Amino acid sequence: MSKAPITVAVTGAAGQIGYSLLFRIASGALFGADQPVNLRLIERNDEKAMKGLTGVCMELDDCAFPLLNSVHPTCDIDDGFTGVNWALLVGSVPRGPGMERKDLLSINGKIFTGQGQAIEKNAASDVRVLVVGNPCNTNCLIAMNSAKSIPTDRWFAMTRLDENRAKSQLAAKAGVHSTAVTNMTIWGNHSATQYPDFFNAKINGKPATDSISDTEWLQGPFISTVQKRGAAIIEARGLSSAASAANAACDTVYSLTRPTPASDWTSVAVCSDGSYGIEKGLMFSFPIRTDGSKWEIVQDVPVNEFSQAKIKATEDELKEERAAVTELGLI
Numbered sequence: 001m002s003k004a005p006i007t008v009a010v011t012g013a014a015g016q017i018g019y020s021l022l023f024r025i026a027s028g029a030l031f032g033a034d035q036p037v038n039l040r041l042i043e044r045n046d047e048k049a050m051k052g053l054t055g056v057c058m059e060l061d062d063c064a065f066p067l068l069n070s071v072h073p074t075c076d077i078d079d080g081f082t083g084v085n086w087a088l089l090v091g092s093v094p095r096g097p098g099m100e101r102k103d104l105l106s107i108n109g110k111i112f113t114g115q116g117q118a119i120e121k122n123a124a125s126d127v128r129v130l131v132v133g134n135p136c137n138t139n140c141l142i143a144m145n146s147a148k149s150i151p152t153d154r155w156f157a158m159t160r161l162d163e164n165r166a167k168s169q170l171a172a173k174a175g176v177h178s179t180a181v182t183n184m185t186i187w188g189n190h191s192a193t194q195y196p197d198f199f200n201a202k203i204n205g206k207p208a209t210d211s212i213s214d215t216e217w218l219q220g221p222f223i224s225t226v227q228k229r230g231a232a233i234i235e236a237r238g239l240s241s242a243a244s245a246a247n248a249a250c251d252t253v254y255s256l257t258r259p260t261p262a263s264d265w266t267s268v269a270v271c272s273d274g275s276y277g278i279e280k281g282l283m284f285s286f287p288i289r290t291d292g293s294k295w296e297i298v299q300d301v302p303v304n305e306f307s308q309a310k311i312k313a314t315e316d317e318l319k320e321e322r323a324a325v326t327e328l329g330l331i
């Protein structure tokens with residue numbers, strides 16, 4: 001007997017990331033080759049956006065995906081989040097050249113109060129939420145605080161693109177394939193203060209620092225390349241990264257819904273429980289392991305003085321962002 005479909009809402013479905021993401025979801029990349037999905041596609045109440053969404057729905061039809069059970073386009077968020085098991089919150093304005101992601105707080109932050117409330121009111125009782133729209137950690141904080149009856153362990157903000165970027169950089173430097181790089185933690189904010197932790201990363205099961213002895217590169221260009229990769233893509237493309245962001249969203253949901261491979265972990269921002277001294281309640285990226293349904297922050301990852309200073313800087317930035325959205329009345 002075929003499985004009951006999983007219902008996935010995607011906001012900003014007619015945008016750049018949406019255009020890469022929806023076809024992956026419909027083809028089974030998130031939940032597997034035997035798992036049907038319903039898509040609930042949410043766009044702004046705007047003629048151009050909704051017309052674009054109509055075109056995307058036509059293309060989804062034209063793929064005749066075996067696993068795609070239904071597609072429901074809407075600009076009504078209550079309707080859009082009805083019965084959803086996963087809500088992928090992508091819809092928001094991307095930054096342009098010269099902007100930092102936190103410059104988007106006042107533009108995008110308000111989207112997430114209404115969406116949090118609509119998810120609380122309409123979603124399935126097992127709903128899980130992944131925020132992609134920037135600044136994603138603090139947008140997630142806003143949505144989570146607007147939906148207090150949904151347990152805090154259901155809320156995630158995406159730092160997997162940073163994890164993937166960091167793995168690729170280490171792999172290129174060590175002359176190995178990116179799959180040889182494991183245990184890659186991104187600590188903190190999806191921003192230029194994030195800390196890609198090379199000390200605890202492994203290459204072929206051994207400390208990455210055994211393969212890469214260039215400490216100056218690890219402490220300097222490696223970290224700053226990962227931190228500033230989004231800006232470099234905007235500079236090169238004139239548009240923010242979309243295909244790699246959609247790919248990372250798929251990876252995030254995939255990793256959260258399957259057991260984490262032995263002795264590895266993955267990075268995603270979750271509501272801090274005070275682990276590693278990070279203030280409780282901040283949406284902070286940690287090393288995470290899961291059995292496919294319950295996740296935990298990996299404890300006892302060594303944090304030396306260098307790492308501690310980097311982790312503190314990104315925590316401080318998240319506190320500043322939280323103060324800014326508190327000031328704006330969003331939490």
Ligand SMILES: NC(=O)C1=CN([C@@H]2O[C@H](COP(=O)(O)OP(=O)(O)OC[C@H]3O[C@@H](n4cnc5c(N)ncnc54)[C@H](O)[C@@H]3O)[C@@H](O)[C@H]2O)C=CC1
Nearest residue numbers: 012014015016017043044091092093094132133134161245
């Ligand atoms: N966390 C991460 O690693 C990454 C996050 N992003 C962020 O993802 C977001 C989306 O990026 P793109 O798809 O490239 O932008 P885009 O501008 O191509 O698409 C955004 C879509 O969202 C829609 N939208 C805006 N407000 C909405 C609302 N209130 N409800 C529903 N839909 C709404 C727009 O109509 C548009 O179709 C941006 O904030 C971007 O900065 C992008 C790359 C990586």
Ligand SMILES: O=C([O-])CC(=O)C(=O)O
Nearest residue numbers: 095134229230231240241
């Ligand atoms: O940099 C941006 O604004 C888009 C983004 O989040 C990324 O590419 O990491």
